[in-house]
Amino acid sequence: MRARRLAASLVFALAAGAAQAQDEARTPDAKTPDAAKAAAAKPAPPDLAFGAYQRGYYVTALAEAMKRISADDGDAAAMTLVGELYAQGLAVRRDPAEAARWYRLASERGDRQATFKLGLAKLTGDGVEKDRDGATKLFEKAAAQGHPGALYNLGVLAIEANPVIPDFATAAADFQKAAELGDPDAAYALAILYRNGSGVEKSDERAAYWMGRAAKADNLAGQVEYAVMLFNGVGVAKDEAAAARLFLKAAERDNPVAQNRAARILAAGRGAPRNPVEAMKWHILARAAGIKDAWLDGELAKLSPKEKEQVEAAVRRHVGR
Template structure:
């Protein structure tokens, strides 16, 4: 059940820096965060340091300095210094630094992997409505870490994160409802959470929800609607979506039959390791002219 995608710092509202959870702390004017948002990282670092010169307890500025150093944005990457700033900001109660430091502890970037230390930080950040912290607590509940996985607790944590608009959490909760783990199996609830995650832009959810729609699993069957979600995901280079879309295009299900487009998506899925002998057989039936069109379509898609 565990998500395979790497956990990154939470995406913020449009007014906040990309690594922050929620709106940036009040400052007038907030030159440091403004520079960060526009990609002027050296300026962001300089302005954040000016703020710290004026107020050594400015946790938001500490977190910004830490993030810039951790990512090597505008300054030389320095994880040791980044962790120092994260610790200082976390001690001030900054939820973004608490979350970032927890991830560092889980990844073994702050000494040996420290699950208990990470959990304590995540709980502090979650208490401040940090969606990413609730999500990670749910994942820890699934991991077990020496004890049985607690699916009910994971579902509770995922719900808290999903209610804070975290699409990965909505996806994870949808999977629990689909499998009946930690919650009563409920195809309708599974579909509803997967839809929310798909609409939130979570790629895996777009694939899953597209398949649910196509098959009518927990929702009224809608082959055309399912195909539209698969098209979105295929264009984001998801090989499962590319494979499923190739099937629909070859046989005209939910979309108009298009053997050239079908073969294109089948080749892309196969290149990613998802081979489909049935679709390969259909591709082998293409005429020489269709094959040339497939090559041209691939060049356009790949930007060649």
């Protein structure tokens, strides 16, 4: 497990404060029932900056965010968006130092996402001096505001702080809070702790519950691990068909372990109909990634020349997606 940078698709709460302020300014008398009804019926103005960002119009997103900042130097959400654009090099040259500057401004104005991103920058030394203690303080600040990524990273740091005696109990508590807020990486990490009995009482059932949550939230490692648990009936009712679906889903995402398991499932016809060609496609892909399997090598040797041609074509299609 390691501290990780959240994807750019994380939602920035850009519209709420500005929209509320504009609605209030347009309301002649918010204390009267009629005015209150009118305000409630009036749609919030569109968030042009965030909308443009979501659609990939990054130049427009930057321009609209800067307009908002010019109109309100306390618009922390717009500042966070500008920081994200600089961090990723969208519409501007990538500039981690400039990204950190905007994150710092937004963090000072209370934006938890900016606080988290600045913490990541300090943790990795991206655009700012590397500062693990400073990163921890920022994660703690964001965590106090209910940021799941910050809680997850605090859990990772608790484990890494002392390699000899990792603080699994603190990590488990942080992972649980983050997982309950919907963080799939935290759900996966918590499942591993329950499986190993690290910082929590060992429980296959709790491990399966949180691994299932991670898998459902599209955590790739969680999908593979939960499929293994389903196939073997560990901590959850045995369900080879459900396991096969998860293995195949993860195999499509190029996870070598899942590709190997998918190959075995399709070669044996367990959990899914037998399909030697598809089985060997996954076997070849997994083998290319370093996973050896003598049994599957034997199954590959049994194929007819025509079937082997079909396997080669299937591999080319997958690689050329």
